[in-house]
Amino acid sequence: MKSTTRLMTGTATAALTLAAAMPLAAETWDMPMAYSATNFHTENGVAFADCVSKGTQGEIEITVHPGGSLFAGADIKRAIQTGQVQIGERLLSGHQNENPIFGFDSVPFLAPSFEASEELWESAKPEIEAALEEQNLHLLYTVPWPPQGLYFKKEVNSVADMEGVKFRSYNNTTARLAELTGMAPVTIEAAEVSQAFATGVAESMISSGATGYDQKVWESLTNFYEVDAWLPRNYVMVNGDVWDNVSEANKGIIDGCATQATKDGLASAEAYTQFTYDGLREGGMTVEPASEQLMSELREIGVVMTNEWLEAAGDAGEAIVSDYQAKQ
Numbered sequence: 424m425k426s427t428t429r430l431m432t433g434t435a436t437a438a439l440t441l442a443a444a445m446p447l448a449a450e451t452w453d454m455p456m457a458y459s460a461t462n463f464h465t466e467n468g469v470a471f472a473d474c475v476s477k478g479t480q481g482e483i484e485i486t487v488h489p490g491g492s493l494f495a496g497a498d499i500k501r502a503i504q505t506g507q508v509q510i511g512e513r514l515l516s517g518h519q520n521e522n523p524i525f526g527f528d529s530v531p532f533l534a535p536s537f538e539a540s541e542e543l544w545e546s547a548k549p550e551i552e553a554a555l556e557e558q559n560l561h562l563l564y565t566v567p568w569p570p571q572g573l574y575f576k577k578e579v580n581s582v583a584d585m586e587g588v589k590f591r592s593y594n595n596t597t598a599r600l601a602e603l604t605g606m607a608p609v610t611i612e613a614a615e616v617s618q619a620f621a622t623g624v625a626e627s628m629i630s631s632g633a634t635g636y637d638q639k640v641w642e643s644l645t646n647f648y649e650v651d652a653w654l655p656r657n658y659v660m661v662n663g664d665v666w667d668n669v670s671e672a673n674k675g676i677i678d679g680c681a682t683q684a685t686k687d688g689l690a691s692a693e694a695y696t697q698f699t700y701d702g703l704r705e706g707g708m709t710v711e712p713a714s715e716q717l718m719s720e721l722r723e724i725g726v727v728m729t730n731e732w733l734e735a736a737g738d739a740g741e742a743i744v745s746d747y748q749a750k751q
């Protein structure tokens with residue numbers, strides 16, 4: 424080592440001295456997100472990325488890729504797990520086929536308000552974090568979508584009115600709901616729904632006011648029924664090996680940014696609910712609570728789906744639900 428140093432040219436020595444004086448080499452993390460750039464989850468993700476870049480003084484720079492531009496929603500989780508990207512956001516209920524407990528946040532009428540959904544999340548957190556760790560994923564933060572309601576291009580007052588309708592689904596739960604209501608499910612990413620409605624590939628969906636608003640669905644659809652069926656959640660996760668290599672100091676900074684994003688994201692989801700109902704109305708849609716008949720028929724279907732989920736999710740599912748119900 425000594426002799427090598429002695430052999431170095433003046434320029435090389437100067438470069439080495441400069442490198443030693445600089446902060447740690449900057450790392451860039453790519454963060455795919457599935458929803459449009461103007462969606463509140465995406466805006467929150469961008470604020471989180473800025474917080475990390477500033478907090479770590481540029482040692483970790485996060486680049487957000489919205490609208491499924493880097494990976495489509497369904498591929499984001501795998502991309503993080505396998506290290507194709509360092510970090511990303513995914514609707515975990517889209518992966519119930521890997522582990523049924525990922526569907527805890529999409530069980531019909533189990534936790535149909537923001538308050539209840541936060542309590543349900545607290546009950547599920549240990550199980551979900553552990554299931555993610557097993558898949559080489561470290562959870563940073565999670566934010567709910569606003570309550571889910573039904574979109575149609577006609578008036579619908581009962582389950583019978585839904586017969587044969589082409590229904591856009593986004594996870595197993597939504598596909599199952601379509602089956603049980605006599606509709607025909609087709610899986611379509613949120614980023615693609617306006618096109619699907621415009622071309623007639625789909626003519627209905629269950630989603631938040633937020634997604635209908637983001638996708639300007641009033642161009643094709645006419646009715647939104649408030650059902651408050653569930654509040655599914657998006658999860659921002661980092662690759663486990665990448666996380667293990669982050670310094671303790673930077674882990675603290677990232678956790679601080681994640682705590683902020685948790686709070687801000689929830690507040691935006693709450694505020695966005697009414698804002699987007701108003702926006703759908705301005706677009707020309709009728710926005711109203713579902714009829715009593717439709718609600719009671721949907722609740723019956725909800726009981727069937729809850730039992731199916733509990734059976735699939737086994738002891739872990741049972742543990743989540745009983746911990747949550749003890750708080751009610």
Ligand code: PCA
Binds near residue numbers: 633
């Ligand atoms: N929007 C997303 C998931 C839930 C929601 O409100 C979607 O429709 O894909």
